[in-house]
Amino acid sequence: MLILNCPYCGVDAEETELAAGGEAHLKRFGPGSSDDEFHDYLFMRENPKGVHFERWRHANGCGKWFHAARCTNTLEVFGTYTAQTSEPPQDIKDAIAAKRPGWTWREFS
Amino acid sequence: MKHYSAFAVAREALRYHTGWERAWRSPEPKKRYDVIIIGAGGHGLATAYYLGKNYGIQNVAVIEKGWLGGGNTGRNTTIIRSNYLQDPSAAIYEKARGLYEDLSQDLNYNIMFSPRGVIMLAQTQHEIRGYQRTAHANALQGVKTEWIGPERVKELVPIINLDGPRYPVLGGLWQERGGTARHDAVAWGYARACSAMGMDIIQQCEVTGVRSQDGRVVGVDTTKGAIDCDKLGIVVAGHSGQLAEMAGFRLPLEAVALQALVSEPIKPCMDVVVMANTVHGYMSQSDKGEMVIGGGTDGFNNFTQRGSFHHIEETVRALVETFPMISRLKMLRQWGGIVDMTGDRSPILSKTPLGGCFINCGWGTGGFKAIPGSGWGMAQLMATGHSPLTEAFSLDRFKEGRFIDESVAAGVAH
Numbered sequence: 001m002l003i004l005n006c007p008y009c010g011v012d013a014e015e016t017e018l019a020a021g022g023e024a025h026l027k028r029f030g031p032g033s034s035d036d037e038f039h040d041y042l043f044m045r046e047n048p049k050g051v052h053f054e055r056w057r058h059a060n061g062c063g064k065w066f067h068a069a070r071c072t073n074t075l076e077v078f079g080t081y082t083a084q085t086s087e088p089p090q091d092i093k094d095a096i097a098a099k100r101p102g103w104t105w106r107e108f109s
Numbered sequence: 110m111k112h113y114s115a116f117a118v119a120r121e122a123l124r125y126h127t128g129w130e131r132a133w134r135s136p137e138p139k140k141r142y143d144v145i146i147i148g149a150g151g152h153g154l155a156t157a158y159y160l161g162k163n164y165g166i167q168n169v170a171v172i173e174k175g176w177l178g179g180g181n182t183g184r185n186t187t188i189i190r191s192n193y194l195q196d197p198s199a200a201i202y203e204k205a206r207g208l209y210e211d212l213s214q215d216l217n218y219n220i221m222f223s224p225r226g227v228i229m230l231a232q233t234q235h236e237i238r239g240y241q242r243t244a245h246a247n248a249l250q251g252v253k254t255e256w257i258g259p260e261r262v263k264e265l266v267p268i269i270n271l272d273g274p275r276y277p278v279l280g281g282l283w284q285e286r287g288g289t290a291r292h293d294a295v296a297w298g299y300a301r302a303c304s305a306m307g308m309d310i311i312q313q314c315e316v317t318g319v320r321s322q323d324g325r326v327v328g329v330d331t332t333k334g335a336i337d338c339d340k341l342g343i344v345v346a347g348h349s350g351q352l353a354e355m356a357g358f359r360l361p362l363e364a365v366a367l368q369a370l371v372s373e374p375i376k377p378c379m380d381v382v383v384m385a386n387t388v389h390g391y392m393s394q395s396d397k398g399e400m401v402i403g404g405g406t407d408g409f410n411n412f413t414q415r416g417s418f419h420h421i422e423e424t425v426r427a428l429v430e431t432f433p434m435i436s437r438l439k440m441l442r443q444w445g446g447i448v449d450m451t452g453d454r455s456p457i458l459s460k461t462p463l464g465g466c467f468i469n470c471g472w473g474t475g476g477f478k479a480i481p482g483s484g485w486g487m488a489q490l491m492a493t494g495h496s497p498l499t500e501a502f503s504l505d506r507f508k509e510g511r512f513i514d515e516s517v518a519a520g521v522a523h
Contacts, residue, residue: 001417001418001419002409002417015417015419016419019408020407020408020409035508036508039507039508042452042507043361043451043452043507044359044361045361045362045363047350047360047362047363047364047410048410049348049350049351049364049412052410054409054410070409072364072410072411072412072413073412073413074413075411075413075415
């Protein structure tokens with residue numbers, strides 16, 4: 001079972017306590033954007049086989065949204081971090097680099 | 110290819126079964142093919158088969174990373190139905206169901222199609238309205254389904270408990286000619302027929318790159334060397350995104366794990382397929398007597414072919430309420446498959462931004478039932494550039510807002 005540490009309340013939460021919230025760090029496009037931008041924002045997910053960043057909610061706990069860095073190929077968790085950011089913090093990137101040298105995800109590496 | 114028949118069985122019985130030949134050849138790849146299909150699952154093999162049968166294109170290779178039929182074709186719960194709400198879905202799934210009816214004769218291979226009937230249970234007021242609407246839509250589409258009340262459900266499924274406290278059975282959508290088939294046999298039957306037409310099925314051969322020139326596909330790189338082709342079909346389910354990346358475009362897909370499990374074999378007790386979408390569970394009894402149970406998907410991206418245990422727990426808990434007699438059954442096996450989900454829960458059968466390259470993916474949780482129709486339409490698309498069956502399922506429908514929204518129509522399980 002997937003276990004993520006909630007960066008807000010500090011609890012190691014099991015999957016049944018959490019709600020998955022999809023891909024993280026989406027840049028939102030709305031009125032005034034091009035068809036391509038809106039299409040990509042709505043439907044084009046990274047869907048990587050490997051390092052991935054996701055939003056999760058500690059639904060049956062403190063209720064807070066947070067971010068997780070995970071490997072979709074091994075289910076390994078690299079770390080969790082606050083939702084109040086638009087990109088993964090350096091310590092999470094370093095933790096991933098230690099396990100997956102040369103990783104990239106969207107514009108991050 | 111030697112014809113399978115009762116006479117052949119009798120003949121072989123008289124000579125200690127020494128005359129059977131391999132069902133398909135395992136050749137080394139040639140330098141060039143007219144068409145290469147990536148993925149020797151049901152959809153890929155069916156595409157190759159109808160390319161040969163309907164369009165005479167027989168210089169075809171089907172390339173498979175693992176073994177034939179070893180992906181989702183061998184991992185599903187074998188349910189066949191076509192009771193979909195949207196017209197394009199009903200058309201392709203009913204085409205498939207119709208082809209399943211005499212596929213054994215067509216392929217000269219017993220795929221064990223069993224039109225035992227499929228009930229989708231209505232367990233909420235919302236589902237009653239939804240399924241009555243689907244029944245009316247199906248009548249207009251020429252798909253034979255009917256809305257039935259709880260008494261008729263009980264007649265068809267004596268082991269069902271109608272008045273469960275959480276999930277009462279309020280009726281159901283009944284498709285009499287839906288049912289099941291032997292999933293491996295579908296892949297094997299198509300493979301044997303393809304091989305007999307001279308097509309090469311190349312297993313244990315992973316595609317590592319797609320080669321193109323002036324915006325057109327010219328071949329693929331594989332672990333068995335480079336192979337040239339005029340046209341390429343990518344038919345790989347869970348790893349469609351990885352293959353598309355090699356071909357230089359992206360797909361609106363997310364890969365998640367879907368799970369299923371089977372019980373120990375018991376005496377025949379249920380001769381229809383029962384689906385309960387409210388609780389994300391469905392069940393049928395295999396010819397061996399096992400209760401085959403399908404569950405829900407995880408909510409997060411996953412490529413491991415292992416799902417989360419609590420989904421199985423939830424499915425089984427709900428099914429035990431509806432079928433109290435299964436409560437003491439031991440479960441024998443549990444497994445997961447990687448399904449590729451689109452935003453509208455309908456598949457993509459389409460041309461791609463790369464010339465000569467076609468994609469068939471996004472079947473999500475319900476691809477098995479569509480195999481013959483999908484292959485039929487995909488072959489037409491690849492051979493002629495257009496197919497009325499696949500037209501609505503094009504890749505650009507997301508940009509154009511032409512969704513085929515089966516997620517709202519069917520709730521969950523497809």
